[in-house]
Amino acid sequence: MFTTAWTASPQLPSEGFTPNWSREGFWRQSLRQTVRLTAGGHRLRVRLANDYGTSPLRIAGATVARTASGAAVEPGSVRRLTFEGGDGAEVPARGHLVSDPSELAVAAGERLTVTLHLAAVTGPATFHAQAFATAYRGAGDRLADVTGEGFDASSESWYFLSAVETDAGRRDGVALLGDSTTDGFGSTPDADRRWSDALADRTGRPVLNAGIGGNLLLNDSAWYGEKAVHRLARDVLGHPGVSTLVVLLGLNDIGFSETDEQPTYRPAPVVETAELIDGHRRLIRQARAGGLRVVGATLLPLGGSDHWGEHAAKVSHEINTWIRDGGEWDAVADLNRHLADAADPDRLHPAYDFGDHLHPNDAGYAVMAEAVADVL
Structure with a gap:
């Protein structure tokens, strides 16, 4: 197999x-x-x-x-x-x-x-x-x-x-569906320090990185791939050996409407919490229909980044509350709390910040892997 x-x-x-x-x-x-x-x-x-x-x-x-x-x-x-x-x-x-x-x-x-x-x-x-x-x-x-x-x-x-x-015969693979944070933006090139790599090292399990930089949960875009609710079938369910799905999505749906620096995604719709919840529920249904256990990951802090604004703050807090407390996931990895700055919880901890206040560095990705490994 x-x-x-x-x-x-x-x-x-x-x-x-x-x-x-x-x-x-x-x-x-x-x-x-x-x-x-x-x-x-x-x-x-x-x-x-x-x-x-x-x-x-x-x-x-x-x-x-x-x-x-x-x-x-x-x-x-x-x-x-x-x-x-x-x-x-x-x-x-x-x-x-x-x-x-x-x-x-x-x-x-x-x-x-x-x-x-x-x-x-x-x-x-x-x-x-x-x-x-x-x-x-x-x-x-x-x-x-x-x-x-x-x-x-x-x-x-x-x-x-x-x-x-490979012919490993394993059926315990973990697929990570996400955006640039899952893709590894901010990690050291040619060093394999994405959080998918760190998770594989930590758990000994096969890990599939299904991240695309800029990807959205709800909408397609020219540079950033097909929307996640559509590509799940191809990028996760179509691969052999997967038993668990980890979802880390929604930050771009929220944040692109706060910035003028994304020329390929205009106009960027203002997305509400209920729409994101509906999108996550669609992923959960698809994954469970494919026999997968589904882990929800909270959105990372984004304060001070180009994705930050009044609406982004409101929706990110609301969607993270639903992920933590909604009871709809098989398990939850609270990445937001693990990577937040205790002095300002809306921001990434400086030790984990790549420099744009949006993406982790190598150390931050290692912390993410530890947090997810604990709930697998």
Whole structure:
């Protein structure tokens, strides 16, 4: 039985707030991407996403290998991926494709490098905007390049790669559905210090990160992905091995109406507490119908950030009260109280503040993981 060991939620190609290659796509190039696994095994397979492609995505070849450093991989660990027995494959427009299993022993916490050779024009690329990990691009077929020296361009997004699964046989995976805080904004790039990584280390369980920077519970947007009440089926329920869902959403629904700095999400509606509660209830129903235990997480303090304002203060307090006391979740992780400044509970504690008064730093993400681990 295969278990999902890593995920990234697919997004529509866009320039967004992170420079990337999604609009231009790829042609006669190799793309090398590194991910951190949260479940081990002796065989693995990868899932490729073409959710927002309007034509088939042609894969000329693909490999997996243990990561050395940067774009380099461990000599002797390179394994060629096949798709229904062949080296090449087509990922259908608006669809996805899972590779055949490949024999490569990996451990939880180990980093894996996936390389795709894209000989044909891909067109705009389905991607994940904020990876907080470096991807590499090089000319031609570089599947066998172990040194990484031929990869001469880099990006901090993931492209086409949406999951890695191992034959761990685990059925206790934890999926985190959220926005930029779940995605890892404010964590150290290439250090795997998102709270999803810390939670996997703390619990020893597979953890799926289904965060998208800027994501909203109730509405779609050009840069920030499909609304969470819609994408839950694809980004969580569609992956094998998940038993628990943790939801941390609503802050952008509240906060975007307080700022003029989000040009791709205009007009930003003024969202009321009852609407957010209804959205959370929809997630709870969907998750339970999929057999999952559901944990609600309170919104982090946002005082002093660009999301803060009179309405945001009111609604954030009300939604957090409902999450804590409404009795509708299987368990509650009160992240707000764990990360608040005791001197001003509407603000993040300075020791946990990345600097924008909205996102935690590495230390804050570690505290979040501890708080959630305690209620799993």
